[in-house]
């Protein structure tokens with residue numbers, strides 16, 4: 452096992468566990484060179500993937516931006532299906548692979564293009580802002596995308612008093628509070644973040660004095676309200692890197708703390724996390740298989756391509 456590879460995960464993966472992973476990790480590094488492939492991994496991937504084999508890691512916004520710039524023949528998206536679709540939209544000449552095509556998202560699955568058409572009919576004239584956690588079909592039916600990292604800026608950029616924002620009801624409510632824009636929301640929820648409660652946060656403060664609480668904006672507004680700070684997964688990571696809190700709790704998916712803890716020895720992580728079953732479908736083993744068999748390739752139906760890409764491009768143009 453090359454020491455430098457283990458060094459990247461040594462603070463969060465015990466050596467005995469790494470011994471079961473090293474062969475797949477080394478095979479992946481070799482396959483990447485042979486296939487001219489890059490691995491883009493979301494912040495919720497496990498540390499063996501995040502630190503061990505990924506070329507680029509980040510939140511949904513960073514992954515969309517980096518997919519556009521990727522200079523490789525193959526992009527492996529270690530994340531969920533909508534992220535792989537977004538990568539394909541932004542860099543269509545590349546082969547985009549997802550290691551498990553069943554890696555979905557409770558938000559993306561909560562809404563269809565037909566639902567967007569019904570909302571437009573009910574609330575004519577309001578622009579439709581689609582969270583990037585949607586299918587290409589829903590993006591194509593929308594005016595502009597947003598992520599948790601830029602939702603406020605995207606909504607403000609429209610310069611209107613009222614917008615439709617879908618499918619995350621809690622993100623919509625959190626953005627409405629921040630912007631003062633009236634938001635017509637959909638009733639979709641992230642199955643990971645909807646489970647956090649304000650009582651849980653208050654209890655954390657009692658049992659871990661001085662803990663700094665960072666909550667993802669997919670959490671219910673009552674949770675965000677009692678947190679110290681709210682932001683996308685990348686914004687949370689930046690906060691810990693820059694402010695180096697003595698104790699922190701990241702109110703989000705479990706792997707975030709593991710991934711940040713590797714390079715934050717001065718911070719104690721309190722971990723009241725919830726697992727995303729979709730993100731956890733991606734493993735070193737199926738990344739290796741994806742590169743060996745060049746499976747599963749992600750494609751976008753021709754009629755959806757231009758309108759879906761336009762919605763993502765409009766988002767990326769918001770400064």
Ligand code: 13P
Pocket residue numbers: 494509510511512556584598599600641669682683684685
């Ligand atoms: P960000 O990484 O963009 O904050 O999104 C979190 C998420 O739930 C992605 O599925």
Ligand code: SF4
Pocket residue numbers: 531555556557558559584641642643644669704727728729730
């Ligand atoms: Fe979807 Fe929530 Fe999982 Fe992100 S964490 S992929 S929003 S279910």
